[in-house]
Amino acid sequence: MxxxxxxxxxxxxxxxxxxxxxxxxxxxxxxxxxxxxxxxxxxxxxxxxxxxxxxxxxxxxxxxxxxxxxxxxxxxxxxxxxxxxxARPHDDRPFAPDRRIEVLFVCTGNSARSPIAAALLDRHALAGVSATSAGTRPKDELHPGAVRALRRGFGIDVSGQRPRGVDTLADRHFDVVVTLCDRAREVCPPFPGQQRTIHWSVRDPAAGPTGTGDDPFDGAAAEIDTRVRHLLPVLTTTGRTEGPP
Known part of the structure; x- marks a missing residue:
């Protein structure tokens, strides 16, 4: 304090x-x-x-x-x-917005960080929140490490998904755009109706071990899960007050 x-x-x-x-x-x-x-x-x-x-x-x-x-x-x-x-009891009620909120997560390859974030937001939020992910230079497929981390840590199966490019979403409306890598932040285009832009500087788990001995994809998924949980209450103000850019 x-x-x-x-x-x-x-x-x-x-x-x-x-x-x-x-x-x-x-x-x-x-x-x-x-x-x-x-x-x-x-x-x-x-x-x-x-x-x-x-x-x-x-x-x-x-x-x-x-x-x-x-x-x-x-x-x-x-x-x-x-x-x-x-002392306040922990409030673990699921998040429910008063209107539909469209959230886009962006990283470079759309093979690990952004699909992990979209899957975790879908897991935590109730109906009314739509999570999408894309890449500025999308890979051909999701990284197997990201697929394993979501399945092992959260029971989520994304094996059927394929990366997509931000250019395929140019006409889509998004209330919030979250960039998860520093390269994507610099080149991510604006979207119609976008009200908030948020940046999370998350290390690319595909870059290799962190030196802790832990699986880098498990670590990235855990970090992103924490950030997603903190994002949920922010979404309640989207559309009511202008958030910081």
Missing amino acids: RLAAHPLRWRLMTELSAGDHRVRELAARVGEPQNLVSYHLRLLRDGGLVTSSRSSLDGRDTYYHLDLDRCGHGLHDTGVALHPAL
């Missing part, structure tokens, strides 16, 4: 709550010098509230990501420390 209470750090956390960003983007959004933003990002990272990863497009760039689960646990624990009546 002490770490997040600083006005500039809270503004940075608010910007990162909508998606992953680079330092220069955050500096422009909060209107502060880049070196000052970098200093406070380092404090947030040292405190475990923010993580960072090198861009897969330009290794000199770094994307920052807010750990919403850790923020949520910290805020909950602070409330309980103040008074036990502030």
